Amino acid sequence: xxxxxxxxxxxxxxxxxxxxxxxxxxxxxxxxxxxxxxxxxxxxxxxxxxxxxxxxxxxxxxxxxxxxxxxxxxxxxxxxxxxxxxxxxxxxxxxxxxxxxxxxxxxxxxxxxxxxxxxxxxxxxxxxxxxxxxxxxxxxxxxxxxxxxxxxxxxxxxxxxxxxxxxxxxxxxxxxxxxxxxxxxxxxxxxxxxxxxxxxxxxxxxxxxxxxxxxxxxxxxxxxxxx
Ligand code: CA
Numbered sequence: 449x450x451x452x453x454x455x456x457x458x459x460x461x462x463x464x465x466x467x468x469x470x471x472x473x474x475x476x477x478x479x480x481x482x483x484x485x486x487x488x489x490x491x492x493x494x495x496x497x498x499x500x501x502x503x504x505x506x507x508x509x510x511x512x513x514x515x516x517x518x519x520x521x522x523x524x525x526x527x528x529x530x531x532x533x534x535x536x537x538x539x540x541x542x543x544x545x546x547x548x549x550x551x552x553x554x555x556x557x558x559x560x561x562x563x564x565x566x567x568x569x570x571x572x573x574x575x576x577x578x579x580x581x582x583x584x585x586x587x588x589x590x591x592x593x594x595x596x597x598x599x600x601x602x603x604x605x606x607x608x609x610x611x612x613x614x615x616x617x618x619x620x621x622x623x624x625x626x627x628x629x630x631x632x633x634x635x636x637x638x639x640x641x642x643x644x645x646x647x648x649x650x651x652x653x654x655x656x657x658x659x660x661x662x663x664x665x666x667x668x669x670x671x672x673x674x675x
Contacts, residue, residue, distance in 0.1 A: 450473075450474050450475050450476055451475055451476070451496035451497060451565055452475070452476040452477065452478070452493070452495050452496050453470055453475050453476070453477045453478075453495055453496065453497050453498070453499060453561070454477070454478050454479075454480065454486070454489055454490060454493060454495035454497070454498045454499070455467075455470075455477055455478070455479045455480070455499045456479075456480045456481075456483070456485075456486035456489075456498060456499065456500045456501060456504070456509070456512060457479070457481070457499065457500075457501040457527065458481045458482070458501060458503075458504055458505050459501070462501070462527070462550070463479060463481075466499060466557075467479075469554050469557060469558065473558060475561075478493060478495070481504075481505070482504055482505055482506045482507075483504045483506050483507035483508070483509060483511055483512050484506055484507065486498070486500065486504070486512050487511075487512055487515045487516065490512070490515075490516045490520070490522070491516075491519070494520075494522070495522060496522065496523070496565060496568070497522065497523045497524070497525065497561060497564055497565055497568075498512075498516065498522060498523070498524045498525070499525055499527060499561075500512055500513070500524055500525070500526050500527065500544070501526075501527045502526060502527070502528055502529075502532075502535050502539065503529070509526070509539070510535075510538055510539060510542060512524075513526075513539055513542040513543055513544050514542055517542065517543040521543075521568070522568070523545045523546075523564035523565065523567070523568045524539075524543070524544045524545055525544070525545060525546045525547065525548065525560050525561060525564055526539045526544045526546070526547040526548075527547070527548060527550060527552070528547050528548075528549055528550065529549070529550055530549040530550060530551075531549075533667040533668060536549075536668055537621050537623075537667075537668055537669075540619065540620075540621045540624070540668070540669070541621055541623060541624065545564045545567070545568075545618055546560050546563070546564055546617075546618055546619055547560075547619070548560050563616075563617035563618070564618075566617075567615065567616065567617065567618060576588045578613050578616075578674065579674075580661050580672070580673070580674040580675070581652075581653075581654065581660060581661055582594055582595045582654060583652050583661070584596075585609070585613065587610070587613070590606065592606070592609075592651075592652075594651070594652060599651050599652070601648075601651065602647075604629060604630075604644060605644055605647055605648055605651070607628075607629045608625065608629050608641075608644050608645070608648065609648060609652075609672075611625060611628045611629060612625075612662070612670065612671075612672035613672060613674075615672075616672055616673075616674040617671065617672070617673060617674065617675075618671065619665045619668060619669055619670070619671040620669050620670060620671065621668060621669040622638050622641055622668075622669045622670075623635050624669065625641055625669060625670065626638070626640065626641065629644075641670070645662055645664070645670060648662055649662050660673065661673050661674070
């Protein structure tokens, strides 16, 4: 059975594009045009994933995230206008899994959907050993190897890497990362992240200036690409 996706979007042109894209991949889908209907269908139909527009006619799309998260961890991918960093951060902090900025490409949209579905099915994270590029991380032994050679990480470097590994492919906001690694009293210390991400890149990436795995989402946060 192909996954079932709920589209919450009021723009008929974008809905048409989404229908065509999802049909071509034989996903099943339902549509809602308002936030209220989106919340109702999320509760009644229990989709595998929600594609959510933030600018809806009746209520803010953020309200849909808030309401759905009261009872479910189903993946939510936000469709946001380019440049609206504040909205994206708010959506992610409320528990959205990811976003694609309009106008988006078919390839980008499908990649985000696949990654979110993979994370929610848990298959990406079952093993005790995680590999990406030339890096191998043994989560039980807390051992990090690059090209088979052990690399020393400081406790905070390891903690930061661990948080990113827990959510492969997902963009994590600066606030989420700061909270997980340094705690709630350090939410305004974005410079910690810049420093520690740079250190991790130097230790793990083959070209730290052009990172393939530890990626910056400008103005939002960071994302670990594992495949
Ligand atoms: Ca809209």
